Amino acid sequence: MQLLAPVTIAIGAALMMASSAFAAPQPVAVAATSVPALKDATIYRSGTGCSQCPNSDCNQCTLGTSTTLSASLGARSLVQSIIGFQLPYDGSLVKTCTIQIPAFSKPNTVPVTITINNAEHKDWSDATINGANAPAVWSQVTSVTIPAYANAGPIDISTACRNAQRGSFSVYFSSPGTEYSFWSKESGNPAILTFTPYV
Numbered sequence: 001m002q003l004l005a006p007v008t009i010a011i012g013a014a015l016m017m018a019s020s021a022f023a024a025p026q027p028v029a030v031a032a033t034s035v036p037a038l039k040d041a042t043i044y045r046s047g048t049g050c051s052q053c054p055n056s057d058c059n060q061c062t063l064g065t066s067t068t069l070s071a072s073l074g075a076r077s078l079v080q081s082i083i084g085f086q087l088p089y090d091g092s093l094v095k096t097c098t099i100q101i102p103a104f105s106k107p108n109t110v111p112v113t114i115t116i117n118n119a120e121h122k123d124w125s126d127a128t129i130n131g132a133n134a135p136a137v138w139s140q141v142t143s144v145t146i147p148a149y150a151n152a153g154p155i156d157i158s159t160a161c162r163n164a165q166r167g168s169f170s171v172y173f174s175s176p177g178t179e180y181s182f183w184s185k186e187s188g189n190p191a192i193l194t195f196t197p198y199v
Contacts, residue, residue: 030199036190039084039124042070043172045131046077064126067187068105071114072179079179082119082134084170085193091164097195098154099171102183110148112180116141118160119170137172152182154194161195 041064044050050058058077069081087094099116120135141160146152160171183189 030196032194032196033088034192034194035085035087036192037083037185038086039064039126040069040184040186040191041082041124041126041129042066042068043080043082043129043131043134044077045080046074048076059131062128062130064129065186067184068181069173069184070179070181071173071175073175073177078174080137081173082124082129082170083173083191084119084124084168085164087161087164087167087169087193087195089167089197091162091167091169093197094158094161094164095196095198097156097158097161097193099157100154100192100194101152101173102187102189102191103151105181105183107149108146108178108180110178111145112178113143113145113176114152114155114180115143115174115176116155116157116160117172117174118163119172121163121165121169124170135170137174141171146180161193 041062044053044058044061044063046058048058049056050061053059053061069083070079071081072079083099117140118138120138122135124133124135141157142155144152144155157171160169163169185191
């Protein structure tokens with residue numbers, strides 16, 4: 001019996017090593033990455049006149065250098081904001097993605113609904129974008145309601161990020177009615193995109 005003890009111990013150790021070799025691999029932790037907005041602008045689309053715009057045409061207003069972004073819906077006007085980002089890789093590699101917009105530039109005394117849509121894959125510039133040349137509004141990504149006197153938290157826009165072409169994509173911010181406005185990158189407070197890739 002004493003002679004068998006070392007053999008038994010050796011066999012047990014070998015079995016433990018073998019079982020550990022076939023154990024399920026541990027998940028790899030992937031750190032999230034964040035990037036600021038590359039560009040942003042407010043877009044006017046209206047059938048009424050705007051005295052501050054070229055030819056008093058609201059659709060020709062260029063507001064990409066403003067320190068705020070706005071969204072609202074009126075009887076004859078639509079105001080939207082567009083924000084563009086550049087991912088370090090193609091959208092097909094994105095697993096999760098959220099956008100954090102800055103604080104509202106003025107308190108909302110009633111709840112406001114933020115609707116986010118994909119934007120057409122089209123190059124645009126802060127300095128020249130307006131209602132006449134802006135990318136088309138595509139499918140809705142999500143819609144969230146923010147309580148009165150509160151700011152928005154991170155909003156999941158994973159489907160928008162996955163539509164990025166060569167890492168580039170834009171999203172529109174709209175409102176079904178009540179106006180809201182928040183700070184733009186020109187204010188020093190850009191929207192932040194946080195994302196993780198598939199491993």
